[in-house]
Amino acid sequence: MKDLVLSWLDERYKLSSFLEWARHKTVPVHRWTIFYYTGGVCLFLFLVQIATGILLLMYYRVGAESSYESVRFITSQVEFGWLMRSVHSWAANLLIFFVLAHMFSIFVMRSYRSPRELSWVTGCFLLGLMMAFGFSGYLLPWNELAYFATKVGTDIVGQLPVAGGWLLKLVRGGEEVTGATLSRFFGLHVAILPAAATCLIGVHLLFVQVQGMSHGEDAKAHMPFFPNFVLRDLALWLVALNVICVLAVFFPWELGLKADALKSAPAGIKPEWYFLSQYQLLKVMPARILLVPGELWGIFLFGAAGGAVLLLPFWDSLIRARGKERWLDVLGWGALAATAALTVWGHLS
Amino acid sequence: MITRRKFLNAMLGVGTAGWLGSVVYPVLRYLLPPETTEAEPDTLSLGPAEQFPRGAGKIFKFGKRPVLLIRTKDGAFHALAATCTHLDCLVQYRDDMDAVWCACHGGKYDLAGRNIAGPPPKPLAQFAVKVVDGNLVLGGALT
Numbered sequence: 001m002k003d004l005v006l007s008w009l010d011e012r013y014k015l016s017s018f019l020e021w022a023r024h025k026t027v028p029v030h031r032w033t034i035f036y037y038t039g040g041v042c043l044f045l046f047l048v049q050i051a052t053g054i055l056l057l058m059y060y061r062v063g064a065e066s067s068y069e070s071v072r073f074i075t076s077q078v079e080f081g082w083l084m085r086s087v088h089s090w091a092a093n094l095l096i097f098f099v100l101a102h103m104f105s106i107f108v109m110r111s112y113r114s115p116r117e118l119s120w121v122t123g124c125f126l127l128g129l130m131m132a133f134g135f136s137g138y139l140l141p142w143n144e145l146a147y148f149a150t151k152v153g154t155d156i157v158g159q160l161p162v163a164g165g166w167l168l169k170l171v172r173g174g175e176e177v178t179g180a181t182l183s184r185f186f187g188l189h190v191a192i193l194p195a196a197a198t199c200l201i202g203v204h205l206l207f208v209q210v211q212g213m214s215h216g217e218d219a220k221a222h223m224p225f226f227p228n229f230v231l232r233d234l235a236l237w238l239v240a241l242n243v244i245c246v247l248a249v250f251f252p253w254e255l256g257l258k259a260d261a262l263k264s265a266p267a268g269i270k271p272e273w274y275f276l277s278q279y280q281l282l283k284v285m286p287a288r289i290l291l292v293p294g295e296l297w298g299i300f301l302f303g304a305a306g307g308a309v310l311l312l313p314f315w316d317s318l319i320r321a322r323g324k325e326r327w328l329d330v331l332g333w334g335a336l337a338a339t340a341a342l343t344v345w346g347h348l349s
Numbered sequence: 350m351i352t353r354r355k356f357l358n359a360m361l362g363v364g365t366a367g368w369l370g371s372v373v374y375p376v377l378r379y380l381l382p383p384e385t386t387e388a389e390p391d392t393l394s395l396g397p398a399e400q401f402p403r404g405a406g407k408i409f410k411f412g413k414r415p416v417l418l419i420r421t422k423d424g425a426f427h428a429l430a431a432t433c434t435h436l437d438c439l440v441q442y443r444d445d446m447d448a449v450w451c452a453c454h455g456g457k458y459d460l461a462g463r464n465i466a467g468p469p470p471k472p473l474a475q476f477a478v479k480v481v482d483g484n485l486v487l488g489g490a491l492t
């Protein structure tokens with residue numbers, strides 16, 4: 001029976017060529033092979049977000065009068081609602097962590113070099129999309145912390161020269177953060193970003209598939225992609241799911257107080273960890289440097305840093321041509337240390 | 350010489366640009382919400398002055414703008430725009446500092462709204478407060 005179905009499908013869709021392809025795809029084995037699993041973990045976490053996000057959508061009702069109440073309903077009334085929400089929140093954080101880990105491992109291995117420049121560039125855009133997911137999703141429960149985080153985050157956009165005021169209205173859906181902002185963020189979070197991320201992940205994986213894994217030539221050994229690598233990948237996904245569930249059960253996500261446009265920002269307010277380094281920088285910027293407001297300098301700094309990371313494969317060759325390979329390590333590890341230091345400082349202060 | 354091919358390509362380009370513009374423009378205009386004009390009231394009555402606790406602050410909506418009403422320990426009233434001039438958070442009165450403080454990035458203002466510490470680049474607008482027949486009345490912006 002099984003053979004009958006298979007041969008029926010094979011006649012029509014050439015399954016055998018797919019199997020042939022799977023047999024020939026290999027993964028290089030060397031001391032950094034473990035880094036090849038970071039991308040797979042990101043993919044898995046994204047799938048977890050899609051699944052739990054769709055489940056949350058069954059009860060979530062967007063609106064300044066209903067968002068907070070519906071999330072409270074999910075966590076307090078719906079069976080396992082607390083689990084779905086906590087898994088979605090924890091997996092979101094782990095996803096950003098693993099995207100960063102994935103990127104840094106690629107930096108360490110120098111896998112972004114020719115011909116894989118565009119894999120790096122699409123990966124950078126995926127990080128941007130994941131941060132946009134995190135920022136827009138954070139507002140959805142319409143609680144106090146989310147309200148102020150969104151006020152500050154969108155006001156930064158408004159500080160941009162020339163188009164700032166216009167962009168501010170575009171993202172907020174008005175002058176202020178209101179239910180209109182919530183609707184916009186909701187549309188972004190559950191429709192626009194998932195569609196964009198799905199397409200971009202597709203392109204990213206296509207690039208990887210067409211070019212094969214990096215360091216294939218210098219590796220002494222290879223393992224078949226299927227089943228050896230895939231099974232290891234799946235085992236790791238199982239570990240990841242368990243870690244998420246343990247975190248969700250023992251550290252359930254808080255809901256906090258409902259947003260109130262007539263209440264002062266609470267003491268100790270802070271953004272999520274992946275925005276802490278930028279936050280701390282804004283905090284320590286003086287009001288003005290050379291007449292230009294401090295936050296503009298801050299925005300300029302993030303912009304320049306982001307641009308440098310995005311274009312790394314292109315300026316990297318200039319450094320290499322001079323034989324200053326060590327500079328790259330100094331720069332990369334230095335940037336990581338500075339970001340980590342700002343994050344810890346932001347957390348402690 | 351303009352060849353037939355060049356001419357047609359140019360027409361195609363202009364046509365495509367025009368088509369794109371006629372799609373993008375309405376979408377962009379659609380995304381910008383219509384202006385809502387909410388008249389700024391001249392005054393806002395806040396009830397009996399004596400009931401307002403000393404050494405505390407509270408935010409009221411004055412037209413579109415949130416305003417922080419402060420009553421110091423010695424009983425004096427101050428009213429300041431509640432929106433931080435740094436990045437839009439809502440500030441609070443800190444009795445222990447005898448100042449207005451913003452929790453978001455630690456900005457500080459004195460009771461006249463002057464930015465005295467931290468990142469805020471500008472002072473907070475001051476509003477008039479009066480006690481009329483024992484009732485607290487908030488008036489328009491002074492600065």
Ligand code: HEM
Nearest residue numbers: 049050053054056057060085092133134137138140141194
């Ligand atoms: C792809 C499809 C996705 C859908 C349909 C979806 C849907 C939702 C919904 C309905 C909420 C509101 C409920 C709640 O607050 O618990 C939410 C919250 C949230 N989402 Fe998503 N989401 C998706 C993907 C993602 C991704 C990829 C990320 C992260 C990088 C993410 C991060 C968040 C965060 C941080 C929250 C706030 C959690 C909270 O405080 O409750 N989401 N999402």
Ligand code: FES
Nearest residue numbers: 433435436451456
């Ligand atoms: S928003 Fe008030 S100090 Fe930054």
